[in-house]
Amino acid sequence: MDDLQDVWVYLSASPLLHLTLTLAAWQAGRWLQARAGGHPLVNPVLVAVAVLVALLLATDTDYARYFEGAQFVHFLLGPATVALAIPLYRQLHLVRRSAPALAASLIAGSLAAALSAIAIAGLFDAGPALTATLAPKSVTTPVAMGIAEALGGLTSLTAVVVILTGILGAAFGPSLLRLARIRDPRAQGLALGTAAHGIGTARALQMGEVAGAFAGLAMGLNALATAILLPLLWAWLV
C-alpha cells in the first residue's frame, strides 16, 4: 500500500499523468460519441471536461497542478488557429464570391450575440459585472477576456463562459441549423464560427472543408467585430 502511495505521489507531481488523462478522457468521449450514434449531448469536449473535473475533485487535485500536464495540449491551440489559413485558402473562391453577404451576416450575428446576452442578463438582474462577463461569450477566449476586462467583467469567469458557449454551440448547433433548414455549408460554417468560436469551428470542420473554412474566418472576424462594436454598444446601453 505504501508503494502504491509512492507511485501516486511521483506520478501526480509529473506532467505525464495529467497529459495522459486529458488524452484518455478525450478518447473516451470520442468512443462514447461513436457508440451513441453522434447524439448531440455526447459531445467529446463535454464528456472529457466532465470526466476530468470529476477526477480532479475526487482526487483533490488543484487546477494549476492539472494544467502542468495539460498545457502541452493547450499550447497547440495557437498553431492550430494559424493552420485554419489552409482551409480558408483552399475555399478562397467561395469566400471571395460571397464576401458582401458574409460581412453583413457576420455583423448581424455579432450584434445578435452581444445584444441578446446583455438583454437576458438584464432580465435576470445579473448586475453590470456579470453582464460584462456574458456579453463577449461568443468571441474566442483571449479577445473575450480583453473585452470583458475593458467593460468591468470578471475575466477568468469569461474564459469559462466562452468555453461553455463553444461546447453548447458545437453540441446543438448543427441540429438547430438543420431544424431551421439552413443547409448551405457556407451559412452553417459562418453561424458556427460566429456563435461558438473555435469549438464551433472544430465542429464545422467535421461537417466539411467549406463549412470549416467559413467557420474559421467567422471566428477571426467576429473577434474583430465584437472588439470594436461591443464597447460602443456598452457605452450607449449601460
Next chain:
Amino acid sequence: MVPALLALLGCQLAGELLVTLLALPLPGPVVGMVLLFVGLLVRRGVPAPLAATSGALLDNLALLFVPAGVGVLLHLPRLAESWAAVSAALIVSTALTLLVTGWAMSLLAPPRAEDRRDG
C-alpha cells in the same frame, strides 16, 4: 514536419509581435492565420508537408479546448450562484446567434456553382 511546424509557429510568433507592437484587438494566433494566408496567396499553393501537419492539428481541434474547459472547476461556486442568468444567456443567445447568422447568410449569399449544377 519541422519546416511545417516552423511555418505555423513562425506565423504565430509574428502575429503575437504585431498584436503587441500595433496594440491590435485580436489574438496573436488569429493574426498569424492572416499572415499564413497571405503567404499561401504569394506562394500560390499549400506545400504537402504543411497540409499534412495542419490536417493533423485541425482533425483534433476540439481536443485542444479541453484543458481550458477544465478551468470551469475554479468557478463552480460562482456558476452555482448565478446559474439561471448564465444558462439562460448562454442557451438563448447562442441559439439566436446561430439562427441570425445562418439565416442572413442563406438569404444573402449568391448561389454556389455546385447548387446550380444540381438544380
